[in-house]
Amino acid sequence: MFGCSCFFPLVSIAASHTSAQSERELRGECSYEITGVRECLQRKQEASEVELKRAEEKVRVAFAKWDEDVKYVNLAKIRLAASKKAFIKYRKAQCAFASSLGGGAIGNALEMQRLACVAELNNRRAAQLRDAVSDLPLK
Structure with a gap:
């Protein structure tokens, strides 16, 4: 029984650290699409936007429940906003380069x-955000 109880946390840890698909993997996956590669990549990019918004919402919810002094919560919110702006700028430049x-x-x-670049970077950012708040002590 002891071995079984230790197994589940390891499974959940492994599941939470799945890697985002690379540009190459995304393009490869879409290369077999009957409806067209571009349309498939467009759907993947749109899905990545949804995932990124979900992750950002998860961070906002975590901040609201964070068991920390309000001044540090507010500082984290300010730095998250700055990080978001920097990410958007980076994503635009990086994907222009990739293109x-x-x-x-x-x-x-x-x-x-x-x-494909936008989808990959959005998915990576979403994973980073989820991981960043996964261990915050909650109220």
Whole structure:
């Protein structure tokens, strides 16, 4: 019985640290789509936006329940807002760079690279946010 009780926490820890799909994995997964690669990547990018918003909401909820002095909670909120702005700026620049690696490819191919980049970075950011607040002591 003891071995069984130790198993479940390890499973939950492993499940919480699943890695986000890379741009290459996302493009590879969509390359077999009947409806079209670009449309598949567009759906993945949109799904990543939803996941990022969910993670941001999870952080807001965690801050509201955080068992910490209000001045530190407020400081964390301010720094989260600054982090969000910096992430958006970074994502735009990084995905423009990723898209430029398509060289002289047609616009649709460059857009597919950009969509895969945005999806990957959004998913990674969402995972970072969830992990950041996962161990906060709650009230």
